[in-house]
Amino acid sequence: MTGTARIYFDNAATTPLDPRVRAAMHPYLDGAFGNPSSLHYDGRAARDAVEQARVSTAALCGAKASEVVFTAGGTEADNLAILGVVRAFRGQSVHVITSSIEHPAVREVCRELAAEGVAVTFLRVGTSGIIEPDELAQAIRPKTRIVSVMAANNIVGTLQPVRELARIARGQGVLFHTDAVQAAGRIPLDIHRDGIDLLSISGHKLYGPKGVGALIVREGVTLSPLVFGGGQEGGLRSGTENVAAIVGLGEAARISIESRGEETARLVRLRERVIDGVLAQNLDAYLIGDRYRRLPGHVCLAFAGLEGESIKLLLALDEAGVSVSTGSACSTNKAGEPSYVLMAMGMDAFRSRGSLRITLGRFNTEEDVERFLDLLPRVVGELSPITSRGRAKTGACA
Numbered sequence: 001m002t003g004t005a006r007i008y009f010d011n012a013a014t015t016p017l018d019p020r021v022r023a024a025m026h027p028y029l030d031g032a033f034g035n036p037s038s039l040h041y042d043g044r045a046a047r048d049a050v051e052q053a054r055v056s057t058a059a060l061c062g063a064k065a066s067e068v069v070f071t072a073g074g075t076e077a078d079n080l081a082i083l084g085v086v087r088a089f090r091g092q093s094v095h096v097i098t099s100s101i102e103h104p105a106v107r108e109v110c111r112e113l114a115a116e117g118v119a120v121t122f123l124r125v126g127t128s129g130i131i132e133p134d135e136l137a138q139a140i141r142p143k144t145r146i147v148s149v150m151a152a153n154n155i156v157g158t159l160q161p162v163r164e165l166a167r168i169a170r171g172q173g174v175l176f177h178t179d180a181v182q183a184a185g186r187i188p189l190d191i192h193r194d195g196i197d198l199l200s201i202s203g204h205k206l207y208g209p210k211g212v213g214a215l216i217v218r219e220g221v222t223l224s225p226l227v228f229g230g231g232q233e234g235g236l237r238s239g240t241e242n243v244a245a246i247v248g249l250g251e252a253a254r255i256s257i258e259s260r261g262e263e264t265a266r267l268v269r270l271r272e273r274v275i276d277g278v279l280a281q282n283l284d285a286y287l288i289g290d291r292y293r294r295l296p297g298h299v300c301l302a303f304a305g306l307e308g309e310s311i312k313l314l315l316a317l318d319e320a321g322v323s324v325s326t327g328s329a330c331s332t333n334k335a336g337e338p339s340y341v342l343m344a345m346g347m348d349a350f351r352s353r354g355s356l357r358i359t360l361g362r363f364n365t366e367e368d369v370e371r372f373l374d375l376l377p378r379v380v381g382e383l384s385p386i387t388s389r390g391r392a393k394t395g396a397c398a
């Protein structure tokens with residue numbers, strides 16, 4: 001492609017660094033280099049910055065600053081939540097409940113625990129990608145210690161009934177963790193209102209830097225650390241704090257809170273334009289997941305008969321200047337293999353091989369959406385000759 005700017009529609013994979021976040025981080029990569037544990041002026045300046053970021057990060061989900069544990073990203077926060085709870089019950093038999101559509105940062109931890117002999121239940125989801133709260137109620141056993149269900153799915157974008165699930169778990173004295181890596185900053189969250197005990201956040205999904213995140217640990221919840229050392233972060237995450245990245249996460253959280261109302265409405269408008277525009281194009285496209293119970297900027301589509309070609313479609317769009325993702329291109333899913341998320345939603349192996357994930361973000365415009373809609377029919381058409389289009393659909397998932 002020449003001349004025109006590329007279109008970045010992969011904001012669920014990562015978001016660009018907001019220039020305001022970069023500006024806030026800059027001093028801590030430069031003159032303000034102190035170690036927050038040092039007692040002198042330079043150390044105190046770094047400590048103040050970390051504590052200010054803690055206040056902003058807490059506000060993202062209605063937590064207190066003292067409930068924030070900074071980590072090196074969403075994966076580490078998820079690991080700390082689940083392993084931290086299981087290890088706190090050392091020597092006792094423990095049952096863990098999660099869903100069948102979690103990100104590998106939760107799924108692989110649960111699979112590892114299962115391999116170590118811990119009882120783990122993977123809850124089913126319906127064809128729209130949403131857990132039926134009754135399924136959770138029935139799965140809880142006397143030894144269940146933690147339920148981990150994501151707030152929003154990273155492939156399909158569907159939102160889980162987190163408040164209802166948390167109510168059921170806590171009603172039985174079971175801790176409730178939610179991986180809010182995709183949800184935080186995009187939908188309102190409040191750990192106290194929603195009854196959440198543990199909540200994971202990642203900086204780079206929020207227009208902040210990569211390699212930083214947080215686990216929100218509600219006051220009174222006991223966790224065992226996974227990293228041992230100098231006792232930073234209340235002993236839950238030893239290691240000298242990544243001050244610049246933490247400051248970036250705090251500023252990213254502040255901006256998200258400030259702009260959320262308007263930004264949500266704008267992204268929903270753009271999302272609906274993408275969905276309506278693609279469905280009107282006679283390309284045999286179908287939407288995956290519930291139409292409305294989804295993240296504001298998240299679209300997950302497939303083209304009937306072309307599911308196995310999703311990687312080619314991604315590459316053709318890439319060539320045309322648009323960055324998107326497929327439902328199977330996760331690091332643990334080899335390209336072209338069926339997606340466990342789509343399989344869990346009841347799609348057959350063929351249809352689970354491909355979806356197109358279009359995720360809109362802060363820096364996307366209406367013009368991006370219209371350009372995408374203009375070029376999509378040509379790109380899809382080149383993959384599938386006109387004569388083969390119009391095949392009967394194999395049943396919509398929405």
Ligand code: PLP
Nearest residue numbers: 073074075103105154181182202
């Ligand atoms: N959880 C979800 C739902 C995600 O989408 C991701 C990243 O894609 C993660 C966890 C992992 O976060 P990080 O990349 O910060 O380790």
